Amino acid sequence: MKRIKTDVLVIGAGSGGLSVAAGASQMGADVVLLEGHKMGGDCLNYGCVPSKALIASGKMAYGQAHSAPYGVANAAPQIDYAAAKDHVHDVIAQIAPVDSQERFEGFGVNVIREFGHFISSTEVQAGDTVIKARRIVIATGSGPLVPPIDGIDTVPYLTNETLWELRARPEHLLIIGGGPIGMEMAQAHVRLGSKVTVIEGAKALGKDDPEMATIVLDNLRAEGVEIVEDALAEKIEGDAGSVTVRTKDGRSYSGSHLLVAVGRKTNTDKLNLEAAGIETTRTGVKVDASMKTSNPKVYAIGDAAGGLQFTHVAGYHAGVIIRSMLFGLPSKAKTNHIPWATYTDPELAQVGLTEADAQKEYGDKLEVVRFEYAHNDRAIAERKTTGLIKVMVVKGRPVGASIAGYQAGELINLWSLVLANNMKMSQVAAMVSPYPTIGEVNKRAAGAYFSPRLFKSDLVKRVVGLVQRLIP
Incomplete structure (x- = not known):
C-alpha cells in the first residue's frame, strides 16, 4: 500500500472539485485530486453541456420551420437525430481539455484516477494509495434519482x-x-x-x-x-x-x-463517511455556513452538500472554502444571490425570493414591479415579445427577481449582482443600456419602480411648478 501526505485532498473532479484543485495548487498548496469516473463530472459529460447542445439543435430545427414572420419562407427541417448527437459529443470534446487530467497536472495537481473512501478522520484510500490530508473536500456531485416505481x-x-x-x-x-x-x-x-x-x-x-x-x-x-x-x-x-x-x-x-x-441524489454512498465522523442529512452531507462538515477537517461543496444543485453553486462554494482553507480567514456561503435558469424557449430565471416567498417574509412592505417584453423594442424586432420580469422590492432594495422570456438566463445576471452587493433600485435605474437591447428590460423594470413616484406624485408636480415659476 502506497502512502502519501498532502495539504488538500479533493474527492471528485466536477465543477466544484476542479475549481478547488486549480485555485489551491496555483496558490501554493500541495493538492491531490481523486476521480474514479470522468474528468469534468456530470456537468460536462451528462448535464449542462450536452443538454444545451441538444437544445441548440432543436432551436435550429424550430427556426427553419418558423421563419416566415421574418420574411424567409418556412422550410421543413431535415432532422438527423444521430448527427444532432454527434454535435453534442463534439461540444463536449471541445470543452473537455479545460477539465482534463493533463491540464490539472500542469497546475501541479497529483491526479489519481480512482474512487476514494474514508478510512479515518484524515485519511482516504483510493485504489492502492492512502492519502493523509490536512484538509479534505468532498465534491462528488450527484446522479439521477430513479424512484422505486413498480415495474x-x-x-x-x-x-x-x-x-x-x-x-x-x-x-x-x-x-x-x-x-x-x-x-x-x-x-x-x-x-x-x-x-x-x-x-x-x-x-x-x-x-x-x-x-x-x-x-x-x-x-x-x-x-x-x-x-x-x-x-x-x-x-x-x-x-x-x-x-x-x-x-x-x-x-x-x-x-x-x-x-x-x-431529480438528483448525492453521490456519497461509496465514501464510508462514518469512518471520518461525517454526518449526513436526507439530501446530502451536513455542512455549516462555511461548508465544513461535522469533521472540522472536511468540507463538502456543490451537490454533495445537499443544497442548490447547480454547477455555478459548486464553483461559488469552491471560492468560499479556498478562503478558509488556504488563508485561515472566516468565509461563509450565502444563497440569496444565487440565480438559476431553465433553458427552455422562452427561458425561465430566478434569483432571490419569488413573489410568494417575499410576500410571506415582508408582507405590506413588499412592492412588486413588472415589465412586459411586449414593450421592449428589441424584443418586438426579434419577435420575442412573450415574456415578463418581476422584481420584488423592499424599501428601495430588490430582494428577488423572476424573469420568463427571451434571454432570461442572461438578464438574471444583473439581479444576482444587485442582490450580492445589496444595491438599490436607484443604482439599477442609473445604469444606461444601449438601445435597442433585450437588456433594457432590466432598466425598464427599475423605471417601473420609480415612475409612480415621479409621474403620479402631487408633491413632485408642485415642486416642478414652483421651480418653473421662480426660475426665469
Missing part, C-alpha cells in the same frame, strides 16, 4: 446519463418529471421531431414562480409537448419500443422510450 426495473429507461448515447430519434418520448431537466429535454425532442409526453406528479416547474412558469408551459404546449400534471407514476410496464406508465389516479400513457427525470 421500473423491468423496462428499459433513460436518464440524463444514458440519453446521450441514444442514436435513433424516439418516436414518442415519455418523460417522468416536469422539472428543468424534463422540460428542457421535452422541448428539444419535440423540436427534433419526437412526440413527447411529460408526466409530473405535482406541478411542472413547480419550484418557480407559478405565473412565470405558466408563460413557459403555455409555449411548450403550443409547440406540441403534452404536459400532464398531478399525475403520480404508480406502475410501469412494457419492453423496448413500447412502454406504458400508469398513474395513481388510473390514467395511462404509452410511448416508445422513457426518460426518468425526477
Whole structure:
C-alpha cells in the first residue's frame, strides 16, 4: 500500500472539485485530486453541456420551420437525430481539455484516477494509495434519482446519463418529471421531431414562480409537448419500443422510450463517511455556513452538500472554502444571490425570493414591479415579445427577481449582482443600456419602480411648478 501526505485532498473532479484543485495548487498548496469516473463530472459529460447542445439543435430545427414572420419562407427541417448527437459529443470534446487530467497536472495537481473512501478522520484510500490530508473536500456531485416505481426495473429507461448515447430519434418520448431537466429535454425532442409526453406528479416547474412558469408551459404546449400534471407514476410496464406508465389516479400513457427525470441524489454512498465522523442529512452531507462538515477537517461543496444543485453553486462554494482553507480567514456561503435558469424557449430565471416567498417574509412592505417584453423594442424586432420580469422590492432594495422570456438566463445576471452587493433600485435605474437591447428590460423594470413616484406624485408636480415659476 502506497502512502502519501498532502495539504488538500479533493474527492471528485466536477465543477466544484476542479475549481478547488486549480485555485489551491496555483496558490501554493500541495493538492491531490481523486476521480474514479470522468474528468469534468456530470456537468460536462451528462448535464449542462450536452443538454444545451441538444437544445441548440432543436432551436435550429424550430427556426427553419418558423421563419416566415421574418420574411424567409418556412422550410421543413431535415432532422438527423444521430448527427444532432454527434454535435453534442463534439461540444463536449471541445470543452473537455479545460477539465482534463493533463491540464490539472500542469497546475501541479497529483491526479489519481480512482474512487476514494474514508478510512479515518484524515485519511482516504483510493485504489492502492492512502492519502493523509490536512484538509479534505468532498465534491462528488450527484446522479439521477430513479424512484422505486413498480415495474421500473423491468423496462428499459433513460436518464440524463444514458440519453446521450441514444442514436435513433424516439418516436414518442415519455418523460417522468416536469422539472428543468424534463422540460428542457421535452422541448428539444419535440423540436427534433419526437412526440413527447411529460408526466409530473405535482406541478411542472413547480419550484418557480407559478405565473412565470405558466408563460413557459403555455409555449411548450403550443409547440406540441403534452404536459400532464398531478399525475403520480404508480406502475410501469412494457419492453423496448413500447412502454406504458400508469398513474395513481388510473390514467395511462404509452410511448416508445422513457426518460426518468425526477431529480438528483448525492453521490456519497461509496465514501464510508462514518469512518471520518461525517454526518449526513436526507439530501446530502451536513455542512455549516462555511461548508465544513461535522469533521472540522472536511468540507463538502456543490451537490454533495445537499443544497442548490447547480454547477455555478459548486464553483461559488469552491471560492468560499479556498478562503478558509488556504488563508485561515472566516468565509461563509450565502444563497440569496444565487440565480438559476431553465433553458427552455422562452427561458425561465430566478434569483432571490419569488413573489410568494417575499410576500410571506415582508408582507405590506413588499412592492412588486413588472415589465412586459411586449414593450421592449428589441424584443418586438426579434419577435420575442412573450415574456415578463418581476422584481420584488423592499424599501428601495430588490430582494428577488423572476424573469420568463427571451434571454432570461442572461438578464438574471444583473439581479444576482444587485442582490450580492445589496444595491438599490436607484443604482439599477442609473445604469444606461444601449438601445435597442433585450437588456433594457432590466432598466425598464427599475423605471417601473420609480415612475409612480415621479409621474403620479402631487408633491413632485408642485415642486416642478414652483421651480418653473421662480426660475426665469
